[in-house]
Amino acid sequence: xxxxxxxxxxxxxxxxxxxxxxxxxxxxxxxxxxxxxxxxxxxxxxxxxxxxxxxxxxxxxxxxxxxxxxxxxxxxxxxxxxxxxxxxxxxxxxxxxxxxxxxxxxxxxxx
Amino acid sequence: xxxxxxxxxxxxxxxxxxxxxxxxxxxxxxxxxxxxxxxxxxxxxxxxxxxxxxxxxxxxxxxxxxxxxxxxxxxxxxxxxxxxxxxxxxxxxxxxxxxxxxxxxxxxxxxxx
Numbered sequence: 001x002x003x004x005x006x007x008x009x010x011x012x013x014x015x016x017x018x019x020x021x022x023x024x025x026x027x028x029x030x031x032x033x034x035x036x037x038x039x040x041x042x043x044x045x046x047x048x049x050x051x052x053x054x055x056x057x058x059x060x061x062x063x064x065x066x067x068x069x070x071x072x073x074x075x076x077x078x079x080x081x082x083x084x085x086x087x088x089x090x091x092x093x094x095x096x097x098x099x100x101x102x103x104x105x106x107x108x109x110x111x
Numbered sequence: 112x113x114x115x116x117x118x119x120x121x122x123x124x125x126x127x128x129x130x131x132x133x134x135x136x137x138x139x140x141x142x143x144x145x146x147x148x149x150x151x152x153x154x155x156x157x158x159x160x161x162x163x164x165x166x167x168x169x170x171x172x173x174x175x176x177x178x179x180x181x182x183x184x185x186x187x188x189x190x191x192x193x194x195x196x197x198x199x200x201x202x203x204x205x206x207x208x209x210x211x212x213x214x215x216x217x218x219x220x221x222x223x224x
Contacts (some may be wrong), residue, residue, distance in 0.1 A: 042201055042215035043154070088153065090213070097142045097161055097205065099141040099213055104180065
């Protein structure tokens with residue numbers, strides 16, 4: 001059965017810290033991995049990763065996929081209180097239009 | 112702006128009283144999804160459409176039905192809501208290509224009294 005596991009489940013840091021969130025997966029026919037940020041509303045798209053080793057970057061956020069290790073990390077540098085949210089990882093597989101979500105990492109950034 | 116719109120944003124219903132949630136999109140995407148998300152949990156896929164082809168998840172209760180009358184609109188019908196159906200209901204779309212992003216609407220928060 002396809003599975004997505006995120007760690008840690010929750011994290012509390014102080015402003016200015018750097019955090020690394022992890023997403024591990026077991027899927028057949030991997031197609032893409034997506035990261036979302038969810039505050040008190042619907043998830044908003046951050047990154048889509050399809051190729052191993054290519055870093056995607058947007059401001060203080062970056063992400064990379066390691067297909068050999070079946071995992072991805074999401075880095076946030078110089079965290080701000082506005083980064084407090086749940087970060088969701090989702091996978092899509094070939095042959096289906098479904099996305100499999102992990103349970104998310106709840107990040108809280110203290111001022 | 113092209114987007115995914117959900118109405119209403121908040122819905123209160125009574126135990127057993129049917130309710131319909133609405134989703135529309137201006138992205139002209141082929142695939143539309145309905146997810147249920149309860150507090151502190153990941154979104155759980157209920158069903159999805161590729162165009163008019165309906166795909167139900169095996170563990171979606173029969174109490175949940177969906178309609179997609181055209182490309183732009185998709186509805187979630189909950190025939191007899193129970194207290195356990197109180198949740199955020201998220202509609203999402205994707206183009207349906209090999210490398211694809213899924214876009215979410217703002218969600219409808221359902222309360223069952």
